[in-house]
Amino acid sequence: DSGVTQTPKHLITATGQRVTLRCSPRSGDLSVYWYQQSLDQGLQFLIQYYNGEERAKGNILERFSAQQFPDLHSELNLSSLELGDSALYFCASSVDGVLNTEAFFGQGTRLTVV
Amino acid sequence: SQKIEQNSEALNIQEGKTATLTCNYTNYSPAYLQWYRQDPGRGPVFLLLIRENEKEKRKERLKVTFDTTLKQSLFHITASQPADSATYLCALHLNQAGTALIFGKGTTLSVSS
Numbered sequence: 001d002s003g004v005t006q007t008p009k010h011l012i013t014a015t016g017q018r019v020t021l022r023c024s025p026r027s028g029d030l031s032v033y034w035y036q037q038s039l040d041q042g043l044q045f046l047i048q049y050y051n052g053e054e055r056a057k058g059n060i061l062e063r064f065s066a067q068q069f070p071d072l073h074s075e076l077n078l079s080s081l082e083l084g085d086s087a088l089y090f091c092a093s094s095v096d097g098v099l100n101t102e103a104f105f106g107q108g109t110r111l112t113v114v
Numbered sequence: 115s116q117k118i119e120q121n122s123e124a125l126n127i128q129e130g131k132t133a134t135l136t137c138n139y140t141n142y143s144p145a146y147l148q149w150y151r152q153d154p155g156r157g158p159v160f161l162l163l164i165r166e167n168e169k170e171k172r173k174e175r176l177k178v179t180f181d182t183t184l185k186q187s188l189f190h191i192t193a194s195q196p197a198d199s200a201t202y203l204c205a206l207h208l209n210q211a212g213t214a215l216i217f218g219k220g221t222t223l224s225v226s227s
Contacts, residue, residue, distance in 0.1 A: 058214060
């Protein structure tokens with residue numbers, strides 16, 4: 001158990017809908033990363049937060065947004081969903097998000113858009 | 115733009131042999147490089163981190179090398195076992211500020227008995 005909790009584990013929704021994925025980082029970790037992993041793609045970096053503030057942005061679509069709350073949990077909001085958004089979404093946390101600290105991953109949320 | 119390439123998508127070896135996986139990167143000079151293991155449907159798990167001034171690092175049957183001149187890291191598993199079968203990912207931070215940890219696509223290792 002990595003200590004990172006993601007909910008829900010599975011989500012099935014229709015095209016055009018909006019969903020929210022939740023991530024609780026390990027106790028004491030200030031940095032949260034979000035990744036998307038499709039069947040034929042590797043882990044695609046979406047966005048990183050550090051202590052409530054956005055720190056880095058990757059290939060995140062405009063239809064997607066995220067935030068990190070004062071209690072350090074994070075949410076990833078996906079809207080106007082398309083079939084191609086079906087993927088595993090992972091959250092990871094690290095102590096401080098700097099170079100020499102490893103990331104701890106949650107078990108992921110499997111999103112299926114039908 | 116920065117790019118990470120892992121040499122092959124799949125590697126099949128026999129139990130007891132040494133598996134060697136390659137990670138190449140371009141357009142960047144990372145101070146650290148990390149390796150993770152991912153099993154199907156599960157989140158990646160951290161294995162090893164190596165600094166640019168460390169040529170080699172070991173942990174049990176795992177060994178990682180880091181050649182900043184070649185822009186390459188090698189990941190070795192000695193005396194491989196079927197339980198080592200998984201996808202192995204290399205990762206580095208996108209910039210010196212330590213933000214945006216990005217991953218290669220991974221190499222899927224299959225160890226047969």
